[in-house]
Amino acid sequence: MTVALSGKEIAARLAKQFPGSIIEATGNTILVKADSLPEVAAFLKNAPDLSFDYLVSLTAVDYWDYFEVVYRLTSIPRNHSLVLKVRCQGRANLHLPSVTGLWRGADFQEREVYDLFGIAFDGHPNMKRIFMWEGFQGHPLRRDYL
Amino acid sequence: MEVTEKSGFYVYSDVELDKNEGIQIEALKTASQNSIPDPDRWLDEETQRNILLTSLDAILNWARRSSLWPVVCFPACCAFELIATAASRFDISRFGMEVIRASPRQADVMITAGTLTWKMAPNVRRIYEQMAEPKWVIAMGACAISGGTFAQSYSVVPGYNRIIPVDVYIPGCPPRPEALLHGIRMLHNKIAKQSIKQEAGK
Numbered sequence: 001m002t003v004a005l006s007g008k009e010i011a012a013r014l015a016k017q018f019p020g021s022i023i024e025a026t027g028n029t030i031l032v033k034a035d036s037l038p039e040v041a042a043f044l045k046n047a048p049d050l051s052f053d054y055l056v057s058l059t060a061v062d063y064w065d066y067f068e069v070v071y072r073l074t075s076i077p078r079n080h081s082l083v084l085k086v087r088c089q090g091r092a093n094l095h096l097p098s099v100t101g102l103w104r105g106a107d108f109q110e111r112e113v114y115d116l117f118g119i120a121f122d123g124h125p126n127m128k129r130i131f132m133w134e135g136f137q138g139h140p141l142r143r144d145y146l
Numbered sequence: 147m148e149v150t151e152k153s154g155f156y157v158y159s160d161v162e163l164d165k166n167e168g169i170q171i172e173a174l175k176t177a178s179q180n181s182i183p184d185p186d187r188w189l190d191e192e193t194q195r196n197i198l199l200t201s202l203d204a205i206l207n208w209a210r211r212s213s214l215w216p217v218v219c220f221p222a223c224c225a226f227e228l229i230a231t232a233a234s235r236f237d238i239s240r241f242g243m244e245v246i247r248a249s250p251r252q253a254d255v256m257i258t259a260g261t262l263t264w265k266m267a268p269n270v271r272r273i274y275e276q277m278a279e280p281k282w283v284i285a286m287g288a289c290a291i292s293g294g295t296f297a298q299s300y301s302v303v304p305g306y307n308r309i310i311p312v313d314v315y316i317p318g319c320p321p322r323p324e325a326l327l328h329g330i331r332m333l334h335n336k337i338a339k340q341s342i343k344q345e346a347g348k
């Protein structure tokens with residue numbers, strides 16, 4: 001069985017490495033500040049005892065006040081997992097740093113989040129809609145769509 | 147004619163009956179000295195054995211409905227019932243339909259087995275337009291008729307008849323193979339009623 005790492009332990013480590021990057025940690029989840037996402041994600045992937053080399057899924061949730069983007073990470077050599085979350089305040093002109101440089105699998109999934117939730121990922125090589133056609137109005141999985 | 151009366155019934159005498167029968171037989175025999183001619187007697191014998199007379203519409207429609215080749219257009223779950231229909235238990239090769247073509251140019255009928263999204267719609271329309279005349283469309287399943295469960299969706303075409311003309315509608319989600327076969331039989335009946343005169347005029 002894949003071991004779900006404790007968010008609190010990882011968060012304590014990350015807080016030392018990148019002060020102020022962690023907002024909270026619960027269960028197997030850490031909530032990271034959007035600005036520190038690139039270095040935290042790179043650290044999680046590259047630290048030898050963590051080596052989260054596999055991004056299982058990337059999706060978003062609409063909580064009305066903010067959007068939360070969820071990254072589910074797994075390490076194949078270490079056989080453990082962690083959930084990373086980032087919040088995006090407001091409803092217009094949303095931006096987050098892309099993680100495609102670390103995990104190529106994020107490519108289509110970031111485009112999906114962009115298409116259905118309207119969060120643009122800076123640094124993505126091909127940031128455009130994936131399901132809906134060019135010129136489609138709105139982002140259908142937002143709660144205020146329709 | 148001599149008739150005797152017995153307890154209220156009129157009865158012919160035996161002699162009279164036999165006489166009358168004899169007269170009828172003589173008359174029929176006289177009238178039947180020559181055999182009834184065959185309508186194709188003016189053809190020579192070799193030709194007679196190799197010709198079948200019918201109308202052009204009948205033979206054309208028979209040929210068309212007996213080899214309806216479907217084109218591939220199976221975008222969602224209804225496809226599985228279509229696959230079951232094509233496989234050995236239901237076996238659409240009984241209707242000459244087992245040749246499912248990847249090229250629309252060799253196909254006669256489009257069985258629209260599944261939900262169609264607007265993003266896919268231009269491609270389905272193009273496939274339909276590339277099919278050679280005469281061509282028919284069977285709308286299979288609730289999605290194909292009206293969009294089904296996804297009728298209100300932002301991404302689903304509410305019925306194939308928004309983009310292509312449909313000949314037969316088969317309800318169900320998905321329709322069972324029996325229903326699809328019934329739909330195919332309905333299309334056969336529809337084709338049987340067509341005429342090349344109508345085609346030329348349309």
Ligand code: SF4
Pocket residue numbers: 222223224225259260261286287288289290294295318319320321
């Ligand atoms: S009608 Fe039902 S089975 Fe057929 S494509 Fe639609 S949802 Fe799937």
